Amino acid sequence: MTVTYDCVVVGGGPAGATAAYHLAKQGHSVLILEKNKLPRYKPCGGGVCPQIAQWFDYGFEPVISQKVTQVRYTYNLEDEVIAELSEPIWMVRRDEFDHYMVQQAQKQGAILQEETKATGIEFKDGHWHISTPDTPVVGRYLVAADGAKGPMARWLGFKQRKTAMAGAIETEPRLPVHDGHIVHFEFGLLPKGYVWNFPKADGYSLGSGVFALAKRKSRDLVQPLTDYSKQFGVDIDQEAQHGHPILLWDGDQTLHTHQAVLAGEAACVVDPFTAEGIRPSILSGLKASEAIHSALAGNEQALADYTQTMNQEWGSEMRWAARLAKAFYLAPKLGYRVGVKNPRGTQIMGEVFQGKLRYSDVVNRGLRRLSAGMLSA
Numbered sequence: 001m002t003v004t005y006d007c008v009v010v011g012g013g014p015a016g017a018t019a020a021y022h023l024a025k026q027g028h029s030v031l032i033l034e035k036n037k038l039p040r041y042k043p044c045g046g047g048v049c050p051q052i053a054q055w056f057d058y059g060f061e062p063v064i065s066q067k068v069t070q071v072r073y074t075y076n077l078e079d080e081v082i083a084e085l086s087e088p089i090w091m092v093r094r095d096e097f098d099h100y101m102v103q104q105a106q107k108q109g110a111i112l113q114e115e116t117k118a119t120g121i122e123f124k125d126g127h128w129h130i131s132t133p134d135t136p137v138v139g140r141y142l143v144a145a146d147g148a149k150g151p152m153a154r155w156l157g158f159k160q161r162k163t164a165m166a167g168a169i170e171t172e173p174r175l176p177v178h179d180g181h182i183v184h185f186e187f188g189l190l191p192k193g194y195v196w197n198f199p200k201a202d203g204y205s206l207g208s209g210v211f212a213l214a215k216r217k218s219r220d221l222v223q224p225l226t227d228y229s230k231q232f233g234v235d236i237d238q239e240a241q242h243g244h245p246i247l248l249w250d251g252d253q254t255l256h257t258h259q260a261v262l263a264g265e266a267a268c269v270v271d272p273f274t275a276e277g278i279r280p281s282i283l284s285g286l287k288a289s290e291a292i293h294s295a296l297a298g299n300e301q302a303l304a305d306y307t308q309t310m311n312q313e314w315g316s317e318m319r320w321a322a323r324l325a326k327a328f329y330l331a332p333k334l335g336y337r338v339g340v341k342n343p344r345g346t347q348i349m350g351e352v353f354q355g356k357l358r359y360s361d362v363v364n365r366g367l368r369r370l371s372a373g374m375l376s377a
Contacts, residue, residue, distance in 0.1 A: 005031045005111075007292055008130060008139030010118055010152050012038060014278055015264025016145035017101035018285030019292070021056070024108035026293050032110055033130065033137055035117040035146075038102060042094035043170045043242040045198040045205045047183070049279045050090055051355040055286050056104070063100045065200040066091035068183045071346050075336045076188030077231070083346035087354060089183070091198055091205075093172075113137070118146070121155045123258060141292045142260035145285065148247045153266050162251040163268040166193075166275065168209030169221040171229075171239040175203050187336055189224035192329050197232060206234060211248065211275050211325065248272040249280075249318040252311040256303035259295070263288045269314060273325040276353065280314055287313075320359035 007023050009016045012034035024030045046065070053060060067088040073081040106112055120131040121142070130137040144152035153161060177199050184197035193210035208225040222241070229236045247268040255262045262284075269280035291306035299305075328335035339345050351357040 002135060002138055003029075003031075004127060005029045005137075005139040006296055007031075007141040007143060008033060008128060008137055009110075009143040009145060010130065011143075011145035011147060011150065011264065011266070012036075012102045012112070012114070013042070013098050013145060013147060013264055013281065014101060015266075015281040015285035015288070016143060017098065017105050018055070018282045019143045019145065019263060019289045020110040021101070021105040021108055022286060022289035023292060024105055024110040026289075028293065028296060030105070030110040031137060031139065032102060032105065032112045033116055033118060033132070034102075034112065034114045037115045038112070039095035039099035041242070042098060043168070043207075043244045044094045044277070045170070045196055045207055046092045046094055046097070046200070047198055047276070047278070047353075048090040048092050048097070049276070049354050050087065052279055052282050055282065058104050060090070060092075060097075060100075063092055063096045064090045065093055065096075065202070066177075066180050068181050068199065070182045071350075072182050072184045073336070073340050074184075074186045074188070075333065075340075077186065077227070078188075079336070081340055082182070083343075085350045086347050087350070089350070089353065091183070091200055093200060093205075118152065121152070126259075128260065140259065141295060143263050143285075143288050143292070144260060144266050145263040145281075145288075146266055148245045148265045150266055153262055156257050156260055156262070158254075158257070158262060161247070161268055162249075162253045164248040164250040164272060166209060166211045166246040166248050166270075167221065167243065168207055168246055168275075169225060169241055169243045170205060170207035171225070171234075171236050171241050172200075172205050173203050173234050173236075173239050175233070177201070177203060186224075186228050187332050187340070189227060190221065191332075193221075195224050195228040197228070204232060204234065206232070206236070209246065209275060211246070211272065211329070246270055246275060246277070248275070249315065250322070252315045253307075255284075255307045255310055256291075259303070261288045261291060261303055261306055267310070269310070271321050272318060273321040273328070273359075274349075274353065279355070283314060284310060317359045320363040324359065324363050
């Protein structure tokens with residue numbers, strides 16, 4: 001006999017795990033449908049804002065690999081700047097982090113069905129029927145949290161999502177780490193993006209990504225990463241490399257349809273300036289759970305309210321982030337000089353990342369500094 005769930009969550013990443021956790025905690029029957037076996041590798045630098053802890057009643061210490069307290073910047077491998085963060089930022093490995101979050105949802109009663117790929121969907125008799133290679137999965141409500149490459153958004157009819165497509169390539173060498181409290185960014189080697197090194201307890205997450213104003217193929221990302229990795233004693237030709245698309249926020253849009261919502265990167269919530277994706281994905285999962293809980297209680301407006309909430313609480317900030325990205329990546333050398341080298345620059349961006357400051361609080365000031373720099377350049 002097919003079990004009918006209050007909600008089926010497709011995807012076991014941070015957005016899906018968050019939605020499942022809160023819905024299950026509120027007493028709803030929830031199924032997490034995950035195509036891979038957990039834990040599974042997920043390309044991602046793994047920087048996490050500690051602010052996420054306020055949205056859960058469990059701790060994340062078991063999966064915090066490193067806490068960084070300093071940021072090191074370079075431009076074309078020169079002009080080094082090292083700055084202190086006002087508060088540490090967590091570094092995690094996504095295989096461990098995502099699995100841990102799913103396990104917390106399971107402790108609340110959510111069911112995990114892993115190694116099961118969704119092959120199609122159909123809405124009939126007031127329920128979503130998700131086809132799989134085995135028996136269909138049935139739920140009253142559906143959370144599509146299957147990431148940038150997942151098919152759920154398209155199947156649900158979201159064929160023209162507003163997004164700026166970005167690309168990244170990453171490698172995760174395991175080796176002894178020195179100065180593991182420092183996160184590294186290089187802005188001069190890669191036009192329209194940056195190269196990074198996010199330390200972990202047992203190695204690095206090294207990557208390069210293009211995030212604004214241009215479409216570049218994955219091969220364009222390799223040489224900057226190769227050059228940058230050498231300073232950390234890493235030959236990336238000897239390491240596995242993983243390329244992946246990133247769906248950056250590019251404008252407010254509808255995130256709901258009949259008894260279903262998009263969450264996480266499927267909802268294009270990634271910050272267009274920093275490419276931060278974990279915190280906004282968790283936020284979308286939280287808001288999706290609140291909306292579906294309300295809908296299950298009879299609120300017919302609840303899913304539309306989810307769209308409005310995400311556009312107001314996240315989209316309003318991302319409009320400012322997009323403006324800053326356009327200004328910075330259009331003239332990165334100038335942006336480096338007037339932004340990165342500003343003694344308060346790192347503290348300000350750290351507080352934005354940590355959710356203590358809004359982009360709208362700082363972007364106007366930053367744009368004024370950029371304009372002044374252009375006039376004096």
